[in-house]
Amino acid sequence: MQYALTVTSPHVIDITCRIDQITGKTLDLQLPAWRPGRYELQHFAKNVRRFAVFDQDDRPLPVRKVTRDRWRVQLNGATSLRVDYDYFALVAGEHRLDAGSSYADPTHFWYVNPINLCIYADGRLNEPCSLTLDIPDHWDIACGLPREGRTLLASDYHALVDSPFIASDTLQAIRYEARGVACTVWIQGWHYYLPPSFDREQIIRDFTRFSEAQIDLFGEFPQPDYHFLTIVLPVAYYHGVEHRNSTVLVLGPEVETIDADGNKTADAAGLYTDLLGVASHELFHTWNVCRIRPAELLPYDYTRENYFTTCFVAEGITTYYGDLMLHRSGVFDDVAYQKELLVILKRHFEVAGRAALSLTESSWDLWLDGYVRGVPDRKVSVYHKGAIVSMMLDLYLRRKFANARSLDDVMRLLWQRFGKPFIGYTYDDYRAIVAEVAEEPMDWYFDTCITGNAPLEAPLNELLAFIGLHITRDADGLIVLS
The missing domain is CATH 1.10.390.10 (Neutral Protease Domain 2)
Structure with a gap:
């Protein structure tokens, strides 16, 4: 399955999914009802506004919903499909952007959990997937997947939807190594919300220490690299979600004081403690849940x-x-x-x-x-x-x-x-x-x-x-x- 994502207006992600080697009379397309790491039904399909399917000759195909998040396509002899639909991503900064949601602004940044919006063809979860991003050339991409240019490559659907990403031109990357494992702390929002007292060298020292302590406990790390995808909001927030070789951390500072000019002073020490706490928790999940799984x-x-x-x-x-x-x-x-x-x-x-x-x-x-x-x-x-x-x-x-x-x-x-x-x-x-x-x-x-x-x-x-x-x-x- 090949996906392409485009954002032309705030919050709306346009998705094209191409599926080849189609056989049979019908094909069911499914959008996940929940995401691993949060054990409740979230019904992502409620954010899908339009949904259309075409064959290899761009002819529209009949499609109808058979459950709340499952579409059945009448193939009419089609050998490949193009599925066009859009997904309304949530608004940042209003307590609705969390470590399991998605956000998109064509001039600011994209933050996407593919499990929110990537459909899959029934019975084809184990096939390789790719996801191409229509983003400016100068934007960077933070993600645990390998990539070629602006295309993310996944071994199967499970790997794709377990690999969130941030794309922006203001991403900050702090790199360190722990027992031979290449680690990166990606931060979106540093320029806008983090106080100057945030110390890169302290982050490297502290993250290296707790990462090495965890690797020493198990004797090895399940992945060759790891990515902390951190989004800093202007409001108080604390949330993290684990993934196979990455985590999303969404944090916001508590405000300590407001001076005579109305300027807010953030609790930098408290924010950094929150960052350490949620980062250590989510890293431990790399073993416990991502691999040591019920x-x-x-x-x-x-x-x-x-x-x-x-x-x-x-x-x-x-x-x-x-x-x-x-x-x-x-x-x-x-x-x-x-x-x-x-x-x-x-x-x-x-x-x-x-x-x-x-x-x-x-x-x-x-x-x-x-x-x-x-x-x-x-x-x-x-x-x-x-x-x-x-x-x-x-x-x-x-x-x-x-x-x-x-x-x-x-x-x-x-x-x-x-x-x-x-x-x-x-x-x-x-x-x-x-x-x-x-x-x-x-x-x-x-x-x-x-x-x-x-x-x-x-x-x-x-x-x-x-x-x-x-x-x-x-x-x-x-x-x-x-």
Whole structure:
């Protein structure tokens, strides 16, 4: 499948898709209903305004919708197709541009997640794809895919839609190497929104340190290169999405003060801490999810919900390690790390500490209401509670084996047995690896922390004592870490 993208007016992306070697009487064309990394239906087809199909002689072909995001073409003897349609991309700077959406301005920049807008021919997901951008010659392109000129090349549809890109003439590129892996921090918006105190050399030092710490944990990196595609907004924002050899990070500063002339002063230190936190989290996903993937998600079915119970592994462990790697590598000192840990503790215990659903149930219900607050005391966050129970397992193993074993050993076994061969793990597989590392069944852990909904303050404090920490509640019932 060959795609060409053009932007002639703000927010509207014109797409042409060419599909060759067509046979049969009909062909179904599908647009994904969701995107990996966000386990909810997002119905991208609602942004498609026009849709037309032509044969190799430019004759229009009959086409009709058969589902909300699936079109059936009557081929009438066609041997190749040209599909012309447009996609209305979201508006930047209004809390609608996030790390999973798209934006296009012909005079400013393009930011595209191909999964939002690239259809595919039924049964042809594994064929090579190309995507050509109609952009000015002097614009740069930030993307994890190889390219020839302005054409991005993908081994198959899965690779294409797992490779977002930014195209602009104001992209900033900060390059470094970590254990032989070529890494680039791309920043769109530096010129407009980032304060002068942002230090390129500090970014190189800090990103190198946490990248090397993560590579050292697993012993290898799954890809030859990696790209942090960063968009800085003028409003407070924090979001990231993982991809096979890249991530999109969308950030915006909190405003500290407004002087007498009405000038806003951004919280540069807070913005940089946010950048480090989300970048470390998303890099860890290169192993955990992009390769160490739940069996239910391998391969992805883009047409419907992909239910699974192990998002506490996919997101909870990643949330725990994101900040832990910053601490282990020396980017965060003890004070900075405990500050981030307290945020996670407060978000769970002050919001969902008495929730009815377990982690496995809340993982399943991501597809129902996992990304909104929902009714009180119903579900837990697979990110926050998932990170807390990951820390509890890590501390339990370290205490039992005098720091000779830890959650690191669990992750390395997951990588060697499931991630590296890329075969997908089940809940039972994860449980068996934990038992193997712990040299005991660990029923208490899974019954209490994973499939149960009992309050965790007491067992957590028992394990926090191993590192000299303790959580309590103040007079207002708020969590305090000391």
